[in-house]
Amino acid sequence: MDAKVDISEAACGGVSSVTIEKEPEGNSLIFIAETRNAVEVSELRELCSDLEHGCRVRMVAVGPVTAFAIKPFSEEPGHLSDFYEVTAILDAIASRYKAAYLQPLDATSYRIVEDLALETGSELMPLNHCDLCGRPEAFPTTLAAGEKNRRLAAGAYCSRCVAELNRQNDYQLVSALLNADKRNFGSCAHVELTNKVKRHGGKITFSARRRGQKLAATG
Secondary structure (H helix, E strand, O other): OOOOOOOOOOHOOOOOEEEEEEEOOOOOOEEEOOOHHHHHHHHOOOHHHHHHHOEEEEEEOOOOOOEEEEOOOOOOOHHHHHHHHHHHHHHHHHOOOOOOEEEEEHHHHHHHHHHHHHHOOOOOOOOOOOOOOOOOEEOOEEEEEEOEEEEEEEEEHHHHHHHHHOOOOOOHHHHHHHHHOOHHHHOOOOEEEEEEEEEEEEEEEEEEEOOOOOOOOOO
16 A cells, blocks of 8 residues: 555645545455475465455465465355355365464464564565554555545555444445544544545545535536
C-alpha cells in the first residue's frame, strides 16, 4: 500500500472523494514451511498459484522459510467448502518438508515468520498492519481520501476491526472508519460523504465535501 500522507486540515479541505476497497469477513491462516532446497521452494510457489482457485493467497516469505497467507473468498457455503479443501491439501503435504504448520495469522505467527526469515536469509514480503489495532493483515480493507487523482490520506484495517465497526450499509461503514482512524483521517473531521457513489469491482467511491458546503447545481 502507498505510504501514508500526513495532511493538514487545510489540505484535507480539498478532499473530493473517499474510496473503500472491502475484503470479505473472516480471519486468515498462514502456512509456514522450512524447506531443504530450491526445488521445494519452487513447488510451494507453484502451489500458491494452484490454490488461488479456492481462496485468496498472498506470499509472505520465500526461501529456506517459505510462508503464505490464505483466506476464503467469502463466508458463503460454496466458498467455505473450497477453503476447507485448501486447508486439507496443506495438512496433507506438511510432512514433505523439514517442518511445516498451518495456523491463524496473528501477531505471534507473523513474528515467527519475521524471525525465521531473518535467521535464514529468506525474502520477507512485509504485511500491512491494521491502522486501528496494529494487527498484521494479509488482506486488509483499505480506505483512501483524495482530490481528483491525488491521494491525500490512506488507511488499512484488519477484518476484526472492520467487523466490529461494521454498520448497516457501506456509507455508515466508511463514516465509522473515518471517525475511528484519527491518525490518518483526524484532519478530515470536517469532511462529509454525499449520497453520490460509484462502484467499480470491489471498490466503492463516495463523493465528499466540506461539512456544510452546498452541492453544485446540476441540470
